[in-house]
Amino acid sequence: MTRRIVVDTDTGIDDAHTLLYLAGRPDAEIVAVTSVYGNCEEPDAARNIGYVTRLLGLDVPIARGAARPLAGVASIAGHVHGKDGLGDLGYDRPMPEVASETAAELLVRLAAEHPGELDLLALGPLTNLAAALRLDPDLFTRYRSVVLMGGSGPYAPPGTLLMIDANVNNDPEAARAVFAAPRHRLVMVGVNVTGTTILDERAIAALRASPRATFATEILDAYLDFYQNEWGRRIIPLHDPLAAGILLDPGFATGWIDGPVNVRTDGFLSRARLMRTHDGLPPAFPYEAAPDTRVITSVDAPRFVADFVGVLTR
Structure with missing residues (x-):
């Protein structure tokens, strides 16, 4: 069965890889x-969507969305993805022809026109989704599924540290609205699992050896420059591509828990967490009731990485 997917993206390097992966499946x-803003400023995200879709020969509607969170200021990850979102390699990225409606309006209209037929894949801060929910509070019930790259899973075992989840941290208010909304199915693919899905040296070499993966490997270096400081190796996690992979093949997920997700802050970072400890117990504090979210807790990382490399090199 072919999944028809609407992609909401702050088009940085792994977002571009995700579009390549989806187009190849x-x-x-x-x-x-x-x-949406996030990995780069919103105008750059729109330009990058146009660049990648032209590269792929895709003629699909593009709508511009939020340039800042619902409250506060945006934290732009230029130090990770390059100022332009694609590694500052000087690509010619004119603003593409865009829809007259906003991103939120497009998300609402498509769901109303095709109820139960479309999947929504959210790869950036959740500001556009929250704005769309203000227009249609039942929006998520009209999508076949909503899959988002964001969140941090259940509470980790004591002494365990997690990567920052920039998507939720960039707009906690929007994330709260998303996790509280009625839905048909909402799937959270968080940094607890995306951080384990590693494109290692061998996989990167396979991409570099393929003429079909030229663009995918050109934009890797800025990402590798950042993540080498995490592990001392020039390897990267496949954050956004994993969310797309699980949307298309739920079998990539080997463990999950259905339960309420809340957005909590420690005064420094905001995270979306399943309201369960690592051993399945409720947290030691009161939390807000919320509809069940399917929270992915483990994945078959080798199988997904092999599929990702295979798709981009075919």
């Missing part, structure tokens, strides 16, 4: 793409 059809 025979069971995926990208039907529209919306831009």
Whole structure:
């Protein structure tokens, strides 16, 4: 079965990889793409959508979305993805032709026109989704599924540290609205699992050896420059691509828990967490009731990485 997917993206390096991956999967059809700030400023995200879709020969609606969170100021990850979001390699990125409606309006209209037929894949801060929920509070019940790259899973075992989840941390208010909304199915693919899905030296060499993966490997270096400080190796996690992979093939997920997700802050970072400890117990504090979210807790990382490399080199 072909999944028809609307992609909401802050088009940085792993977002571009995700669009390449979706376009290469025979069971995926990208039907529209919306831009949001995050990995880069929103105008750059829109330009990058245009660049990648032209590269792929895709003629799909593009709608521009939020340039800042619902409250506060945006934290732009130029130090990770390059100022332009694609590694500052000087690509010619004119602003593409965009829809007259906003990203939020497009998300609402497509769901109303095709109820139960489309999947929504959110790869950036959740500001556009929250804005769309203000227009249609039942929006998520009209999508076949909503899959988002964000969140931190259940509470980790004591002494365990997690990567920062920039997507939720960039707009906690929007994330709260998303996790509280009625839905048909909402799937959270968080840093607890994306951080384990590593494109290692061998996989990167396979990409570099393929003429079909030229663009994918050109934009890798800025990302590798950042992540070498995490592990001392020039390797990267496949954050956004894993969310797309699980949308298309739920079998990539080997463990999950259905339960309420809250957005909590420690005064420094905001995280979306399943309200369960690592051993399945409720947390030691009161929390807000919320509809069940499917929270991915483990994945078959080798199988997914092999599929990702195989798709991009075919």
